[in-house]
Amino acid sequence: MYTIVNTEQAAAWNGDEGAHWADHQADYDAVNGGFNEALFTAAPVADRDRVLDIGCGNGQVTRLAARRAAWGHAVGIDLSLPILRRARATAVVEDVTNVEFVQGDAQVHPFPDARFDVAVSRFGVMFFADPVAAFRNVHRALRPGGRLVFLCLQPMERNEIGSVLSSFTRRHTPAGTPVRPADLAGAFSLADRSEVTALLERAGFRDVAATGVEAPQTWGRDAVAAARFLAGWGPVRAIFPAEPYSSDGAHADLYEALTAYETPAGVRLTGAAWLVTATA
Template sequence: MFDYDSELARHQQRLWQALDIRPGERVLDIGCGTGQTTRDAARAASPGTALGVDVSDPMLARARRQAETEGLRNIDFVRADAQTHQFAPEHFTLGISRFGTMFFADPVAAFTNIGRALRPGARFVQLVWQAADRQEWHTAIRAALLDGHAASTATQAADGAFSLAEPDAVVDILTSAGFTAVDLVDVHEPVYYGPDTDGARTAVLQLRMAKEWLAELDAASAERALDRLGSTLDAHDTGGGVWFDSRAWLVSARRA
């Protein structure tokens, strides 16, 4: 399983600074993955609570194991689609998400549903990726694996990671979903792929985008692509890990 917590460590710091979680809060974490953000929220909110929501059973299984290991009792995880799940209405005092909101089929419906779970005036703070061409991790790995060849329409359509990249669209979506005071802050931090080239190669090949791009190549082309990937990772090995540039939006809003 790809280690998103390590990859996004710098972004996690920026999100955490913006959250300012207070004791007694009831926190809803959308797209929680393996639960790092949920566990951190549970500790900060105690004696309040934190609920993590995700659609991945394997990630949630790891999240539950880690919460038990850390002795957290004010935390829970549920497998659900946040677009349609029936949350307790007006229950949560804070909503958060670390790159977990970009894949909704109907974003207005999804954020409307999330908003119903928040108390009036409650904040919702999330990180989303900016445009693909502002993500070195995307452009450099794509160039290495595809060598200038266009990805298929099916592969392009499957990649929704950048669906909330346009600020005006984000404002329109959240406003339509019943949020106010929408604000976007530019976050410019690198992402981490491993301690060295070999570790980063193993990590990258676990990513869906890498698997999809390689699947479009014949055996000989795939072998050449992997050689190019190794060279790209070598070039980004700082001696303190393999890092790629990235940009995100830190989006905050309030339920009306």
């Protein structure tokens, strides 16, 4: 048994959203993996470090951290059991043995005090019910002088996927309603750099800095594949009352919006994030 307070997110990530991420592991890594270099440059992991990956998802970052900490250990924590099952299975296939995946709510999880040297996250920290409490808990889990490094999204208008979704949403919502899908509120909850700095300082961190970084995101091999993938993604499904991924109209409109981004290397959109660093 484990304690959760973020019940709304737990329901989503143990339901359709978590299943979609687990079933499309390679697709989501293609979307977000372009940020890995920036993350690990800012969070150099030593060979004996103990690393915590917050909101680890399918575990790519956790496994990369474990390989860098060859004589250390990496722990990934996430609310989603379907995603964690995928992460554990992949670690076995890749023969990464110094890694552990834990189901839990990072806001209240009973991490041992001062257990970790580094805490990282690639877009896994934007969904806390109480971010200050969550980061205080992470702070407690870091040793004095330990490092926190994470990526969170910049405002939607700075991300090209935001343009795609805005165009798509305008076609499928009544006139006069907001064009931002409700499910995106969490994803962009840390988009204000000054607010991120303030909440981390309230949580006890020092030397907080947030630097803008961009990376290419591959959403599919072509517009057809990218439209099919996106039609099952939570923010797109939220636009429809039920079963949006079966809508021919949704596929057609997504396809039209994505064709402008087709390249020989796939559908490539530029993502914009804050690379946030802090010290415990």
